[in-house]
Amino acid sequence: MNLLERYLWKSVLSSILITWLSLALLDRFFALLGEFGDVNPETQYGNLQALYYILLGTPRVLYDYFPTATLIGSLLGLGNLAANSELTAMRAAGISIKQIVMMTLKLGLVLVVLVFILGEWVAPHTELSASSFKLRMQQKQLAIGNQGIWVKDGNRILNIAKLWSEKKLEGVSIYEVNPEAGRIDSITHAASAERDNDGWMLYDINRKHIQTDGVTQESLRQEHVSRLIPEQVLAIAAVKPNQLAASELADFIRHQRENDLSSERFEQAFWQHFTTPLSTLVMLIIAAPFVFSFQRNAGSGQRVFIGILIGIVFFLFNRLFASVGIVYGIPPLLAATLPLLVFLAGGLWMLRGLR
Incomplete structure (x- = not known):
């Protein structure tokens, strides 16, 4: 047999x-x-x-x-x-x-x-x-890798750890570049960002201002910005179901339900x-x-x-x-x-x- x-x-x-x-x-x-x-x-x-x-x-x-x-x-x-x-x-x-x-x-x-x-x-x-x-x-302005999503927008470089949807981001880092001086002017880290009718609300912010004479820091509980990430980038980089493993999909579904999202x-x-x-x-x-x-x-x-x-x-x-x-x-x-x-x-x- x-x-x-x-x-x-x-x-x-x-x-x-x-x-x-x-x-x-x-x-x-x-x-x-x-x-x-x-x-x-x-x-x-x-x-x-x-x-x-x-x-x-x-x-x-x-x-x-x-x-x-x-x-x-x-x-x-x-x-x-x-x-x-x-x-x-x-x-x-x-x-x-x-x-x-x-x-x-x-x-x-x-x-x-x-x-x-x-x-x-x-x-x-x-x-x-x-x-x-x-x-x-x-040579697009967007790159996706193991360290999240990288976006070049003018003199800013953004890194987003998780782009849950077109209205919810997690782990946002913003690097303000001074091309004339050839250095970074400021680095902003936000734990999360949510979109509203007027722009984006950043939460749990830590910002470093880099100057020639030293570095200064500030912490904010929240901050509203009118523009964060280009619209076309959101459409391209938003999470797609077939690019996620089952374990990642389970986390995403839990997040969507907690925030009353589809x-x-x-x-x-x-x-x-x-x-x-x-x-x-x-x-x-x-x-x-x-x-x-x-x-x-x-x-x-x-x-x-x-x-x-x-x-x-x-x-x-x-x-x-x-x-x-x-x-x-x-x-x-x-x-x-x-x-x-x-x-x-x-x-x-x-x-x-x-x-």
């Missing part, structure tokens, strides 16, 4: 990996062609920089494509075994369809853990690094950190009926077509229901899990008729 299980794993896993890499390479190729349009000889963003930017975005693409790759790859792997009568031999040896499906689901559990690690600790950081790299190479998009993104890996198992369940029943005599081309069709339907249904959930106030947990549950129910229903 262990020997057959390892053989089944090897066949299915190799097909999944080949499909996964093929989908990612195809996506990255077209993304690179589109990125060449942003290449500008007047900046540091050339062809090599565009290629590096595309490579940094690859972990996110791998994460997004994995459920579809699992479906197509499992259809191909199990389909090849069926075409070579190896599945028939397994069943003749006393191994039921249920046992074969359970073997593939064991493989799926391993893949779920690996995909969760990719989506939680790798993809968000590489995507953030990609955005920061492109902005830096294009958090539905971020709650959906939080639950999708778990439903996306779990959809791997659902894709394996869906693949089985097409191999054992409906597609017993089908060629690999037909199996690929069916896999792509189901993958597209799942992707569109997932995105559509997420948008509908936000518009009509459907609970984020339900909006994130319902597509998964619908496809799971369909796969289990199709498996019922198999013997």
Whole structure:
């Protein structure tokens, strides 16, 4: 049994990996062609920089494509075994369809853990690094990195540790630069900043005035400023759900709720950190009926077509229901899990008729 299980794993896993890499390479190729349009000889963003930017975005693409790759790859792997009568031999040896499906689901559990690690600790950081790299190479006034967001605005340089939303900042540092003297005139640190109708209110401020004869300090509980950060920078740098890990999303959601701000998009993104890996198992369940029943005599081309069709339907249904959930106030947990549950129910229903 262990020997057959390892053989089944090897066949299915190799097909999944080949499909996964093929989908990612195809996506990255077209993304690179589109990125060449942003290449500008007047900046540091050339062809090599565009290629590096595309490579940094690859972990996110791998994460997004994995459920579809699992479906197509499992259809191909199990389909090849069926075409070579190896599945028939397994069943003749006393191994039921249920046992074969359970073997593939064991493989799926391993893949779920690996995909969760990719989506939680790798993809968000590489995507953030990609955005920061492109902005830096294009010599924009904004850079995003591990030390927060850096903004150049005239003679001021701002560092923002956390840009929670377009109305809430945390850990704001403002450096006033004197270009004529070639030095910094003042450094202002504020624990937080909140936007109102007339500008920004800074809280818990510590300011240092740097002069030729020494440094003076002042502390303020709060201070109102009419202008803090350019509007276009806010639109670019505001927190995006897909750039946050689940733990960061949990902190953001808690902050939004404490301040009576909307958090539905971020709650959906939080639950999708778990439903996306779990959809791997659902894709394996869906693949089985097409191999054992409906597609017993089908060629690999037909199996690929069916896999792509189901993958597209799942992707569109997932995105559509997420948008509908936000518009009509459907609970984020339900909006994130319902597509998964619908496809799971369909796969289990199709498996019922198999013997």
